[in-house]
Amino acid sequence: MDCPRWLPLESNPEVCFVNCLGMRPTWQFGDVYGLDPELLSMVPRPVCAVLLLFPVTDKYEAFKKEEEERLKDQEVSPDVYFIKQTIGNACGTIGLIHAVANNQSHLEFESDSPLKKFIEQTTKMTAEERAAFLEKDESIRVTHESSAQEGQTEAPSLDEKVNLHFIAFVNVGGHLYELDGRKPSPVVHGKTSEDNFLEDAIEVCKIFMARDPQEVRFTIIALSKDSY
Numbered sequence: 001m002d003c004p005r006w007l008p009l010e011s012n013p014e015v016c017f018v019n020c021l022g023m024r025p026t027w028q029f030g031d032v033y034g035l036d037p038e039l040l041s042m043v044p045r046p047v048c049a050v051l052l053l054f055p056v057t058d059k060y061e062a063f064k065k066e067e068e069e070r071l072k073d074q075e076v077s078p079d080v081y082f083i084k085q086t087i088g089n090a091c092g093t094i095g096l097i098h099a100v101a102n103n104q105s106h107l108e109f110e111s112d113s114p115l116k117k118f119i120e121q122t123t124k125m126t127a128e129e130r131a132a133f134l135e136k137d138e139s140i141r142v143t144h145e146s147s148a149q150e151g152q153t154e155a156p157s158l159d160e161k162v163n164l165h166f167i168a169f170v171n172v173g174g175h176l177y178e179l180d181g182r183k184p185s186p187v188v189h190g191k192t193s194e195d196n197f198l199e200d201a202i203e204v205c206k207i208f209m210a211r212d213p214q215e216v217r218f219t220i221i222a223l224s225k226d227s228y
Contacts, residue, residue: 023116171194
């Protein structure tokens with residue numbers, strides 16, 4: 001059976017649609033404009049999540065396959081919220097859910113927030129059950145597709161092959177986790193802290209970039225506390 005497909009989200013944070021799903025703008029998504037310390041210092045702090053948009057190349061797919069063997073031996077905290085991706089082109093939404101669901105203690109929601117409701121309803125589910133639940137969630141699907149169509153460029157068709165992929169990085173229990181719904185489980189990247197989280201996540205992003213040095217299609221977005 002074919003998996004359902006959604007329109008892909010753009011990389012620009014203006015179409016990151018969490019506010020439309022009832023997350024209050026006390027924390028905001030914003031671009032990270034460079035990886036050197038001076039540019040990173042411009043990112044508002046604290047940062048509670050980082051999204052990476054990157055190209056899925058043959059080199060990356062080969063690495064991902066090899067990495068899966070190592071993932072079997074890692075210890076993942078039961079406090080990490082992880083959802084599998086079973087919907088085509090939904091990686092942007094999956095990344096946003098990962099960023100928000102693992103930072104509920106920081107974030108604020110409207111009382112009728114569909115996103116908060118989805119997270120609460122799926123808290124005790126497995127990653128696969130959460131994926132099946134998302135397939136049936138009309139409020140998130142409709143908001144996703146309206147956001148995709150409101151982007152700065154013309155939205156591609158449902159059938160158009162998109163080889164860019166969103167993943168999220170979060171700090172859970174003092175450990176840096178990479179959350180990618182295409183992988184069998186979260187990936188642990190060692191220890192981190194609230195103060196060093198952005199720099200630690202950026203170091204992992206640099207590894208993605210070094211794997212495909214000819215590529216320039218990388219975008220990094222940080223979820224930061226609104227400074228205004």
